[in-house]
Amino acid sequence: MRTGVWLVGARGSVATTSIVGALALRAGLTGPTGCVTELSELRGPAWPSFADLVFGGHDVAATPLAKRAEALADAGVVPARLVAALGEELAAVDDDVRPAPVGGTQADRAAAVVADLAAFRGRHGLDRVVVVNVSATEPAARPHPAHADPDALAAALAAGEEVLPPSSLYAYAAFTAGCPYVDFTPSTGARLPALAALAARHAVPYAGHDGKTGETLLKSVLAPMFAMRHLAVRSWSGTNLLGGGDGATLAQPDANAAKVASKQRVLGEILGYVPQGDTRIDYVEELGDFKTAWDLITFAGFLGTGMRLEFTWHGCDSALAAPLVLDLARITAAAHAAGRHGPLTDLAFFFKDPLGPAGSGPDAGATADRAPGHALGEQWARLAAFAADLHAGAGTPPAGGAA
Numbered sequence: 001m002r003t004g005v006w007l008v009g010a011r012g013s014v015a016t017t018s019i020v021g022a023l024a025l026r027a028g029l030t031g032p033t034g035c036v037t038e039l040s041e042l043r044g045p046a047w048p049s050f051a052d053l054v055f056g057g058h059d060v061a062a063t064p065l066a067k068r069a070e071a072l073a074d075a076g077v078v079p080a081r082l083v084a085a086l087g088e089e090l091a092a093v094d095d096d097v098r099p100a101p102v103g104g105t106q107a108d109r110a111a112a113v114v115a116d117l118a119a120f121r122g123r124h125g126l127d128r129v130v131v132v133n134v135s136a137t138e139p140a141a142r143p144h145p146a147h148a149d150p151d152a153l154a155a156a157l158a159a160g161e162e163v164l165p166p167s168s169l170y171a172y173a174a175f176t177a178g179c180p181y182v183d184f185t186p187s188t189g190a191r192l193p194a195l196a197a198l199a200a201r202h203a204v205p206y207a208g209h210d211g212k213t214g215e216t217l218l219k220s221v222l223a224p225m226f227a228m229r230h231l232a233v234r235s236w237s238g239t240n241l242l243g244g245g246d247g248a249t250l251a252q253p254d255a256n257a258a259k260v261a262s263k264q265r266v267l268g269e270i271l272g273y274v275p276q277g278d279t280r281i282d283y284v285e286e287l288g289d290f291k292t293a294w295d296l297i298t299f300a301g302f303l304g305t306g307m308r309l310e311f312t313w314h315g316c317d318s319a320l321a322a323p324l325v326l327d328l329a330r331i332t333a334a335a336h337a338a339g340r341h342g343p344l345t346d347l348a349f350f351f352k353d354p355l356g357p358a359g360s361g362p363d364a365g366a367t368a369d370r371a372p373g374h375a376l377g378e379q380w381a382r383l384a385a386f387a388a389d390l391h392a393g394a395g396t397p398p399a400g401g402a403a
């Protein structure tokens, strides 16, 4: 199954690490550490192979991918020997990275994205193209009446209005082009009723939001432990220090607020109450792509005895995110091939702020009637069941076909 992976923000750290990783896997130069689709519980015939993935994308930046990869190697994010070995392959991917459309109306820019997706699919003879948003985090979208339904949205765009944030314009273009869409960022993306209805109309699946790779991943493991042991969490405070392009974006108050809101939902929903404390994100340029999270949790046990847990997480953000981007592209492609559409709520395992079921029943996925929850163990069980279902379908010969 030749599968296009169209990365919005294709020259960013997460995108570049994903591309280097996939090319290295294809060349047999590295192993799939961090890719959950290669675990025995999830592996199977429904996934496109790494060799089947073809990369392209949009970016507002023009730095060649090889240069971005060298910078990541200098920073210790990817091995320099891989970047040196993959120079030709990276240059070939560069040919499929298009400048993000600028100028004209939003309708013009959406049409340009649709045309780029169609040309990419045709050029490489792809069975499908999954659009993955790994672009810079945006501030929360300003509400607009055209967000409520696809016909109002189409009318607003036709009238030359600017009604969508960039992540939603890419989702709009993806759905219009018949492509599934994955949002790895906290931006609005497909989370507008008009876009949910548009995805249903085009029978495409979508997934999101905001990859779960660090502090929130730990929260989704530790908070269920406190809940299951009936321990009372009194406060949970976290400070995240990071540099890189993402850190610079998150230094801006509006983008920071969107990210913090996405990180905060986990505790309240797992514990059933919100303990005291906040999550902070601070930009420290020197740290580059390496993030430090310090969390202090105070909790009470039997007879009210006070106790505390502290942890420090030193993660390489792009090295944690990139294998998940590859996993999401493979799973979403398989879901599309199996005729799934609407929000892929069974992919909650990957996200800080997972999509819930769509309001309208018919566009929801097979198990979308249940809320996804935030506890990692439950999310894992749902993902494994979803994968098993897709693999069983992929192993079934088409009706009337040879056994």
Ligand SMILES: NC(=O)c1ccc[n+]([C@@H]2O[C@H](COP(=O)([O-])OP(=O)(O)OC[C@H]3O[C@@H](n4cnc5c(N)ncnc54)[C@H](O)[C@@H]3O)[C@@H](O)[C@H]2O)c1
Pocket: 008, 009, 010, 011, 012, 013, 014, 015, 058, 059, 060, 061, 100, 133, 134, 135, 136, 137, 138, 166, 184, 185, 186, 210, 211, 212, 213, 244, 245, 246, 249, 317, 318, 320, 321
């Ligand atoms: N790394 C992680 O662990 C992690 C986890 C969860 C979410 N994310 C999210 O992934 C996203 C990417 O992170 P990153 O570290 O690669 O950031 P980055 O700043 O290195 O890359 C973002 C890229 O998007 C491009 N861009 C900006 N506006 C664009 C537009 N309108 N159209 C096309 N491209 C555009 C930028 O030029 C840049 O190349 C961020 O939103 C981040 O919050 C990352």
